[in-house]
Amino acid sequence: MTTGLYGTYGGRYVPETLVPALDELEAGWREARADPDFRSELDELGRTFAGRPTPLTRADRFAPGRRLYLKREDLLHTGAHKLNNALGQAVLARRLGKRRIVAETGAGQHGVAAATVCARFGYECVVYMGEEDMRRQRPNVERMELLGAEVRPVEFGTRTLKEATSEAIRDWITNVETTHYLIGSCVGPAPYPEIVRELQSVIGSEARSQFLDAEGRLPGVVVACVGGGSNAIGMFAGFVDDTDVRLVGVEAAGAASLGTGHAGVLHGARSSVLADDDGQIVDAHSISAGLDYPGVGPEHAFLRDTGRAEYVRATDGEALAAFRDLTRCEGIIPALEPAHALARARDLEEELVLVCLSGRGDKDLEEVLAHRAG
């Protein structure tokens, strides 16, 4: 392997049809990064459309006796960090001359972000979503449709994010000449993991300077949930060079690609995946549709192996308890995904804690209420 490597992870495990498109994307991305106009357009969109910078909120009642701060990506337009990536890739797509966007979504947050930028940029938008996820994240399906996107149900296999991603890639293979694949997490073939990390790194760079302003020093530990891992990689990007800051990723216990998986190939990259001994991908299980994915970004696998970041797990029940507690103690309804990060953040011994609150929980109310009843 020669392209896009994080140690031995990453690369481009895709059908030949896509390779020229990935080369083109990579060239377009290099050019955009070197172009001050790209940066200033994104900054402007962040400020005037998305609501950046998002604040840092101290959560004293949730974590008594500690100084725990929440990076409020839940306050970003569309309700989650996903918009950072979608806006950046929308500008990139325009630079590449692509006016049709295809995306996958699990919890629906990325699908909503994709549909939102497509409405703003005037692109055609097709979002693939597993049937099971459409059921448990109904409000987001309705939002995507209102925004003008076509939501295509994926009715085979796990009927969740894994199959939705495969179908989005198949669509891209078929329509590659007109279509940009707006991947939602730091997964997929190179250069996607790098693009998504860079576009999400705004979370970490903002949070770092906000934390310094608030406390006059850096946090002892930074915590984020990890499904594909985009909010975590963006948050970690701000602190990875601060070697005294502990980085902790929290996976769903039933979808712990880093905690219980091993090296494998899924959706275009070599990473840590949930697979059996024959390399067949195993189903993941999580109450949170956004974490219900058997793969993870290759850079996380690399950070795990090098020891720079550690990855722990939270169960459905622990996430539900943290969801309830944050809601009741702080007046903030978190999405179930960052509720996993909140659940583990409470156990950590550091006094100064920074948690990425990657999204808000409106989409999860039905699921949470169903569990409370049951």
Added chain:
Amino acid sequence: MIYLMAGADTPELARAAVDGGANIVELGFPFSDPLADGPVIRRAAERALAAGMRTRACLDCLARTRALAPETPLVPMTYASLLEAYGWDRFASDARTAGATSLIVADLPAGEQPELRRVQLVAPTSTDERIRLAAEQTDGWLYLVTLTGTTGARDDVSPALAGLVERARRFGDGVPLYAGFGISTPDHARAAAALADGIVVGSRAVQVAEDGPDALRNYVASLRHALDA
């Protein structure tokens, strides 16, 4: 060339395909997430996996096919995840021992893992430079993906094939060109073979194979007849 998904009946089906006139048999080792495949082969892979066709069983199937079709080149076609799990070198070596002539890995484009000998694929989107690289690294012949899309029957042979063949002749250093994806009828076979040196039929063969060896033999014979006419 005929594609069949590995399974309990595959050796007999492969024999029938050869009797019908197939020169090469491609043997699918199923993967749970086959990105290059359309619904027919994806469903066949799901069924094969449900029936226990894991790597070891697929290699046994290959060996039994080799015994029934001793003279026919047999080419396993699979995905990188299986090789990653089994060990790249070990997979190549065990497949050869079981009777494989070569190997196709659908999600391992030219340039990646160059030490693994395999048949390379080129597509209408491939640049001239990538066609040259694929021809240089390929094992015997080039697999021409006739269309931008996944596997599966189409109404007509892709209009992109002629241009791809023309470029592959120019940059391919004389390697034989076999065209696949979207070819399912004798008319398709004739049209594609007028351009390329051979054709690959996958999804339709997998469907016909469900009706047993006789149906498959007759189907392959109809393609053969179109090619020889």
